Amino acid sequence: MTDLLVKGGEVIDPAQNIREKLDVAVKDGVISQVAADIDPSGFAQVVNVAGKIVIPGMIDLHTHVYEGVNQTGVSPDVAGVLSGVTTVVDAGSAGCYSFGGFPKFVVPNNKTRIVCMLHISRVGLNYQPDLSRREDIDIEETVNVIKANKPLIQGVKIRAVGPGVPRMGVEMIRLAKQAATEGGVRLMVHIGDRSIVGTDGPTLTQELLPLLENGDIITHLFSGNPGRIIGSDGKVIPEILEAQERGVFLDTAHGRQNFSFDVARQALEGGVRPRSISTDLTIPGRQNTVHSMTEMLSRFLALGFSLEEVVRMSTINPASALDMDDRLGTLQVGRVADISVLSEETGSWVFHDTQGDTLTGDKALVPVVTVKDGEVFSPDWGPRPWGWLPDSVS
Numbered sequence: 001m002t003d004l005l006v007k008g009g010e011v012i013d014p015a016q017n018i019r020e021k022l023d024v025a026v027k028d029g030v031i032s033q034v035a036a037d038i039d040p041s042g043f044a045q046v047v048n049v050a051g052k053i054v055i056p057g058m059i060d061l062h063t064h065v066y067e068g069v070n071q072t073g074v075s076p077d078v079a080g081v082l083s084g085v086t087t088v089v090d091a092g093s094a095g096c097y098s099f100g101g102f103p104k105f106v107v108p109n110n111k112t113r114i115v116c117m118l119h120i121s122r123v124g125l126n127y128q129p130d131l132s133r134r135e136d137i138d139i140e141e142t143v144n145v146i147k148a149n150k151p152l153i154q155g156v157k158i159r160a161v162g163p164g165v166p167r168m169g170v171e172m173i174r175l176a177k178q179a180a181t182e183g184g185v186r187l188m189v190h191i192g193d194r195s196i197v198g199t200d201g202p203t204l205t206q207e208l209l210p211l212l213e214n215g216d217i218i219t220h221l222f223s224g225n226p227g228r229i230i231g232s233d234g235k236v237i238p239e240i241l242e243a244q245e246r247g248v249f250l251d252t253a254h255g256r257q258n259f260s261f262d263v264a265r266q267a268l269e270g271g272v273r274p275r276s277i278s279t280d281l282t283i284p285g286r287q288n289t290v291h292s293m294t295e296m297l298s299r300f301l302a303l304g305f306s307l308e309e310v311v312r313m314s315t316i317n318p319a320s321a322l323d324m325d326d327r328l329g330t331l332q333v334g335r336v337a338d339i340s341v342l343s344e345e346t347g348s349w350v351f352h353d354t355q356g357d358t359l360t361g362d363k364a365l366v367p368v369v370t371v372k373d374g375e376v377f378s379p380d381w382g383p384r385p386w387g388w389l390p391d392s393v394s
């Protein structure tokens with residue numbers, strides 16, 4: 001008896017260059033067969049997904065899921081399996097003095113796979129501003145906590161924002177990079193500083209980008225705030241293109257403050273190639289602006305990306321950013337049975353960025369079924385009063 005058959009959907013798996021009607025069989029939490037018209041007899045559970053899209057389990061590379069600890073931390077399963085997402089990356093909600101609750105209370109109480117970036121600020125995002133002065137950083141303890149918590153911890157996070165910027169300058173990024181290097185993990189850097197809008201306060205983006213290596217991650221790539229990747233001449237800053245060439249991973253986390261359609265268009269025209277789509281989901285973000293991973297995918301469809309591209313940017317690409325592409329991000333036989341089943345809806349929708357601009361689109365993706373480690377979940381109602389679909393054009 002085989003455990004599960006996901007039957008009748010259209011499989012889109014960019015890592016294998018597959019887009020066709022195929023069934024997916026699962027045994028012992030692992031993908032055991034992908035083929036057309038698999039006989040459903042002999043399966044303990046058959047999920048009929050005719051007319052739906054079957055993709056590798058989505059990976060949201062930037063969320064905040066320290067539920068019950070951070071004031072805005074959303075439940076990992078609400079951001080995860082109940083939203084069509086099988087892996088969430090917590091982007092620095094905890095620092096080295098506050099991390100202990102993740103392995104003890106958060107991970108065991110959720111079904112969604114969780115990966116963490118450890119904030120370079122010793123208290124993480126429990127308190128803001130998160131980084132004001134040198135004393136907020138404890139390199140030795142940060143490295144200790146990383147080493148004691150691998151593979152749960154896969155990176156160090158720093159936000160290039162707030163009072164730490166004028167006080168410490170790029171030294172704060174150097175310290176975070178040092179901790180990441182000593183801990184043997186990557187560095188993830190938030191760019192875009194809302195706190196200095198309307199001032200001529202300093203930003204670090206151009207100074208910090210040369211410090212990043214192949215495998216480090218820039219998040220909020222299309223931020224419209226000071227520190228954005230578009231210079232005062234309206235052109236893409238050269239440092240971001242050089243970083244891209246070196247293999248720095250470019251993530252687009254939307255969040256409540258850091259996504260501009262104008263910056264996205266200018267950046268794409270200037271040769272910037274974003275690698276992943278992510279939410280920066282929080283409790284208020286789920287209610288306003290961000291809403292869901294599938295809504296982020298729908299925005300990228302409206303920006304002109306193809307369905308295959310948005311699937312790639314939410315599956316195999318973020319898996320490779322985490323060095324987990326040998327287990328996650330594709331539906332190859334033998335991989336972990338993480339599967340997202342989506343419905344593609346046609347209509348007339350409007351998307352709002354964080355700068356007050358809008359974009360319309362005619363396709364929207366919504367989650368239908370999630371399979372994580374072979375276990376089947378039904379998404380909840382969704383973040384809107386009417387469910388998962390974006391705002392209708394009125």
Ligand SMILES: [Zn+2]
Pocket residue numbers: 062063064091255280
């Ligand atoms: Zn964030």
